[in-house]
Every structure is written in C-alpha cells, then in structure tokens.
Amino acid sequence: MRFPAFSLLPVLVSIASALTGYDVNDIIRERCCPGDDCYPSQEQLAALNTQMEGRLLLPAMDEYRNQSHMYNTLEQRFPNLIAMVKSAKDIQAVVKFAHAHNLHVTVRSSGHDYMGRSTWEGSFLINLSEMNEMEIDLNSSRSQYGTVKVQTGLQWQEIYQKLNAVSRVVVGGSAHTVTPGGYTLGGGHSPVSRSLGYAVDNLLEVQIVFADGSIATCTESRTVIKTYDGNFQYVENGDLFWALRGGGHSFGVVVYFLFRLHPMPKGMVTFASTIAIDIPAFGINYFNATMLLLRDLIVTMPTQWGGYWMINNGPGTFPVGESVIQYRGLLSLYFNKFGAWDGTEKAVFKSFTDWATAANVPFTFANKSDFWDFEKDAADPPITRAYLANSLLQPELLTEEFVSFMHSGLFLTSEYLACTGATLGGKTTNEPSGGTPLHPGYRSTITSLSCGIVLNDADKDLLDQPNKDQERIEGFWPFAEGLRKYGRGMYVNEAWKDNPYWREDFWGSNYDRLLSVKLRFDPKNFFTCHHCVGSEHLPGPKDGTSVAARMAAPWLLVVLVMGLIR
Numbered sequence: 001m002r003f004p005a006f007s008l009l010p011v012l013v014s015i016a017s018a019l020t021g022y023d024v025n026d027i028i029r030e031r032c033c034p035g036d037d038c039y040p041s042q043e044q045l046a047a048l049n050t051q052m053e054g055r056l057l058l059p060a061m062d063e064y065r066n067q068s069h070m071y072n073t074l075e076q077r078f079p080n081l082i083a084m085v086k087s088a089k090d091i092q093a094v095v096k097f098a099h100a101h102n103l104h105v106t107v108r109s110s111g112h113d114y115m116g117r118s119t120w121e122g123s124f125l126i127n128l129s130e131m132n133e134m135e136i137d138l139n140s141s142r143s144q145y146g147t148v149k150v151q152t153g154l155q156w157q158e159i160y161q162k163l164n165a166v167s168r169v170v171v172g173g174s175a176h177t178v179t180p181g182g183y184t185l186g187g188g189h190s191p192v193s194r195s196l197g198y199a200v201d202n203l204l205e206v207q208i209v210f211a212d213g214s215i216a217t218c219t220e221s222r223t224v225i226k227t228y229d230g231n232f233q234y235v236e237n238g239d240l241f242w243a244l245r246g247g248g249h250s251f252g253v254v255v256y257f258l259f260r261l262h263p264m265p266k267g268m269v270t271f272a273s274t275i276a277i278d279i280p281a282f283g284i285n286y287f288n289a290t291m292l293l294l295r296d297l298i299v300t301m302p303t304q305w306g307g308y309w310m311i312n313n314g315p316g317t318f319p320v321g322e323s324v325i326q327y328r329g330l331l332s333l334y335f336n337k338f339g340a341w342d343g344t345e346k347a348v349f350k351s352f353t354d355w356a357t358a359a360n361v362p363f364t365f366a367n368k369s370d371f372w373d374f375e376k377d378a379a380d381p382p383i384t385r386a387y388l389a390n391s392l393l394q395p396e397l398l399t400e401e402f403v404s405f406m407h408s409g410l411f412l413t414s415e416y417l418a419c420t421g422a423t424l425g426g427k428t429t430n431e432p433s434g435g436t437p438l439h440p441g442y443r444s445t446i447t448s449l450s451c452g453i454v455l456n457d458a459d460k461d462l463l464d465q466p467n468k469d470q471e472r473i474e475g476f477w478p479f480a481e482g483l484r485k486y487g488r489g490m491y492v493n494e495a496w497k498d499n500p501y502w503r504e505d506f507w508g509s510n511y512d513r514l515l516s517v518k519l520r521f522d523p524k525n526f527f528t529c530h531h532c533v534g535s536e537h538l539p540g541p542k543d544g545t546s547v548a549a550r551m552a553a554p555w556l557l558v559v560l561v562m563g564l565i566r
C-alpha cells in the first residue's frame, strides 16, 4: 500500500485514546450493567412493562431471539433489555426509568448504522420500529407544497409510496428499508439531493425526549420543553434544532421529524451504464479514463440530475461469441433527473456517451412516470459484513493523483473493495435558513464516496482465525486515511469507524458549539454512541477539568507527531 507514514496510525489512535483518558467505553463503564447490584430488579422491570403501551423484551424471549439483527453483522451485539415502544409516552417512561437506574441506553430505528451506534452489549435498547405514524398536511402554512410528519420507525419506502399517492416528494434515503431516524440526524443524502438539498435542509421541526423524560418540540426559532410532570419551559432560540440537523445522534430519542414537501415532477428520467474496467484479454483498462470523465460529468451536470456511481474490483466474465472473457472491476452509473423528458438529456451525457460508443460500452435512458416509479427499483443490498471509509470528495482535489490513488486501492490489492458515490452539489451547496452543524465540506462536495471491504461471514473461518477481521480492518486503514485527502469532511452516517479525526471531519469548527448545546440539553452526557457528540468524554459534575482542555491536549500531540513523521 502507499502512504507508508500512516502505518503509524494504529499507534497514534491508541496514544490519543490513552491520553484523552475517556472514550465511549468509559462512559458505558460508568453505567449500571447487568449483574451489578444497582441493576433494576425483576419487579421494577415488570412495573415498567405494565406502565407501557408497548412491551419489554428479555433475552430469553422468542421475540428477542428473532430480532436484534444489525444490518452490518460486523456490529452485531446483544442488548440485555429491549423496549418495544409504541408512543412518545412510552419513550418518556422508558428513558426516565433508564436514567433513574443509570442504564446504558441505545436507540434503534432500523439498525442500518454501519458502525453499530444503534446497539451495544448489555444495553437497554429502545426499538422504535413500532413508532410508525405519518401525517401529511397539504395545506400547511409552513411550506407551499405541504409538510409530512414521520415517526422514526417508518421505512422510506412506505413514506415515499404514501406521498406518491398525493403527488408529493420528500428528501429521503435511496435504500427502501432505511428509516428517517439516524439518517436525518446525520444529514441525509438522497437521489434527489442535487435538486432539493439534504434531508436536514428540508427539516422544519423535531420532537425529542431527553434523559429526564421531558419532551422538546423544536424549530428554527424556538424550543418548547414539556417536563415529565407536564410543565412547560420555553427556550427562545434555535440551538437545539440547529444541532439536531447533522449532529443529533446523542441528544435524546427523536419521536418525529416534520419535513417540507415538494411537488411531484411530471416524470423522471434515468441514465444507466455498466462498464467492465480491466479486460486483460483485450489489453484494456478503462479506469483512468472513466474516472476523469465522471468527474467532469458531475461538475457540469444540471442541478436536476443526481444519483449514484459505483465501482468495485471484483472479478467477472462476459461472453463474446464462443469465448468467455474475464474482467476485473465494474463501474456502474445510475443517474436520475428530477423532472420529465424535455430533449436536453442526451447533451448532458454527450462526452460520456461519445466515449462509451467508441468503446462499445452500452448505456440506456429511460422514462419514469413519477418518483416511486423511479425509486421502486432501488433494491436494498443484502445484509452485509462491511467496514467503511468515506470522504466528501471535492472537485479541485480530484486530480490524476486521486485517480492513481483509487487505481492502486482497487487494482493493486487482493482485498475486495466496493465503493458507492452519492452525487452531490446542486442545491446541497445552499446552507438552509438557521444553518446546520455539518462540516462545510458537505456544501462543496460533488460526491460522498463510501468504500468498504466485505469481511468473511463464514463461521468456520471466524472460529479458526478470530483475529482475521481485525487484521484486514487495520490493513484497510491506510486506504481510509488516504481517501480523506481527496475530500473535506466525512459523512457522519457512512463513516470510517476508527477515524481519529472524527470530530473535525464530521463537524469542523462547529464541534465546540455542538458539544455545548448537547451538554445544555443532556447535562449528564446520558446519551452516547461511538463517535457521537460528547462520546470522547463528559464533563461529570464531579470532575473539575475543563472538557476543552482534556480534549485538546492529545489531539495537539497527534498533530505534532503527524507533522514530525512527514
């Protein structure tokens, strides 16, 4: 691999966490765990269960055993209690109970989080999948084309279909089974983001339950908090709303999001092409040429067009006459226009299709009648065992050096690597009214590129070589570290799990304000997850050291050491 200096990365990561003194694991160790004397008794749990409209699940129950699957099996963990909540009241009761007993709470809407933020060993998991109410208001004074209020157990496919029936579109994920929960709290990109912005740019209101069981309804201009006992408090600024628009995984449990709706276009158009990259029998490697064509295409593409490009380095074959030709690597383009056919389509792709025609590579345009007609084909990939890297690619950094970096990452390794790029730009470049805490790179990127290695799922293999996953993961770190250089910022929801620069990459200089808002609304740092706001440590009231000082020192050291080795 290239970037030999970064082989020191594991050392730096451990020095940093040793010096920081705390990370999410230390926060969790301070919680009351199963087996501890402070853990709630069966009677106390039974009383909570009776109080709920939903129900509690214990590990011995069938329903528990049938569930808890994480989408990314690398992050499979086993909570000790699951609360299947059915209402905001249930969430309040469960959170208040967990807070009173100092339990480690995890929150899950779909379990798609790649780095497993929605579960933990021994935790009290709040499962929101039965929170699936949806309210469409086409006559809202808050937005010309109406609004939709969604609870976070709803999958995007259900939301899209119901909105399609009333000719409206909302900015949501491309995968059918992702839910608005974590997706929105981390920003949320969509096949129509270049036309309509990120999900958080379309967010108008959020309702969230805090650690003490109080419930807040917040908008850009104010926050209204109703305490568990029913008293009201008003906070007349939009700090909380701002923070939840991209930094919100560790503030509380969201009950619903309210989004702005958009009118359905008269139709949509798709453009697709699949290219075998390395074909030794023909002495052809299309990688370098296609990467630069792709960059130029995205930079010049009209705002109405968006979508995805994917590249992997897997082997394959295709027939030519009687013979079977071997290739390595596939590049797939899936672009979509948020608008009906108007005759401008072919010109948009001309440089690409000229190249494709000369290279004998097929491509297709297709008409779609509405949003769901387009979106219904976006099949979810199967459950996976993946470890990701991500970068918010910046056009000026996508030079030949980038092409060469990707070329070696894909074709000079034996590791299977698959990347998905969500094309951004267009309307995502506009910061919405009120702002967001997201890294400024979210506003200048042309593609959020997520690349992952797929680890072996065979039990036999795992038992024989328990450390093999970890070796391969660490072997991938130089690539993850290298990819960062061609972007600015990293997508919170599809991030590199061991990124030592996570605060800087997710939120840049907004982090300090985010942490102070988080500690205002969650003063005991009760809610926590891996690489979430506040997970590096907490200011316990018992602890006099300034949070900023504790956090700054080790990172300064890392910066100094990195400087020395370069």
Ligand SMILES: Cc1cc2nc3c(=O)[nH]c(=O)nc-3n(C[C@H](O)[C@H](O)[C@H](O)COP(=O)(O)OP(=O)(O)OC[C@H]3O[C@@H](n4cnc5c(N)ncnc54)[C@H](O)[C@@H]3O)c2cc1C
Residues within 6 Å of the ligand: 071, 106, 107, 108, 109, 110, 111, 112, 113, 114, 117, 118, 128, 152, 172, 173, 174, 175, 177, 178, 179, 180, 181, 182, 183, 184, 185, 186, 187, 188, 189, 190, 191, 248, 249, 252, 253, 254, 255, 380, 381, 493, 494, 529
């Ligand atoms: C197949 C697949 C396709 C994807 N496609 C897209 C895409 O098109 N666009 C995109 O932007 N991202 C996409 N993602 C990434 C996606 O945004 C993340 O996986 C995200 O974590 C999903 O949120 P979730 O609520 O569905 O998942 P979960 O795993 O349930 O939750 C993720 C995080 O949010 C927290 N959380 C969930 N609900 C709540 C709540 N109500 N209150 C407080 N915290 C909550 C969890 O604790 C966890 O930290 C995709 C992921 C996968 C696996």
Ligand SMILES: *[C@@H]1O[C@H](CO)[C@@H](O)[C@H](O)[C@H]1NC(C)=O
Residues within 6 Å of the ligand: 062, 063, 066
């Ligand atoms: C659990 O799954 C098994 C097998 O798929 C099924 O037979 C059983 O009914 C399920 N139990 C519950 C409680 O869902």
Ligand SMILES: *[C@@H]1O[C@H](CO)[C@@H](O)[C@H](O)[C@H]1NC(C)=O
Residues within 6 Å of the ligand: 066, 067, 068, 069, 082, 108, 111, 125, 127, 128, 129, 130
């Ligand atoms: C949460 O509920 C959903 C739907 O019932 C289920 O698919 C998922 O596995 C559950 N997760 C946990 C941890 O209980």
Ligand SMILES: *[C@@H]1O[C@H](CO)[C@@H](O)[C@H](O)[C@H]1NC(C)=O
Residues within 6 Å of the ligand: 139, 141
């Ligand atoms: C829309 O809202 C206005 C007031 O905001 C009201 O007068 C009108 O009746 C509403 N229309 C419908 C169809 O609900």
Ligand SMILES: *[C@@H]1O[C@H](CO)[C@@H](O)[C@H](O)[C@H]1NC(C)=O
Residues within 6 Å of the ligand: 341, 365, 366, 367
């Ligand atoms: C899409 O429909 C328009 C007519 O509305 C037609 O002119 C055009 O050829 C169609 N495009 C494709 C790729 O079928």
Ligand SMILES: *[C@@H]1O[C@H](CO)[C@@H](O)[C@H](O)[C@H]1NC(C)=O
Residues within 6 Å of the ligand: 285, 286, 288, 403, 404, 407
């Ligand atoms: C593509 O670029 C890489 C790195 O710059 C180079 O090693 C390789 O020879 C190039 N391949 C082709 C086909 O030009």
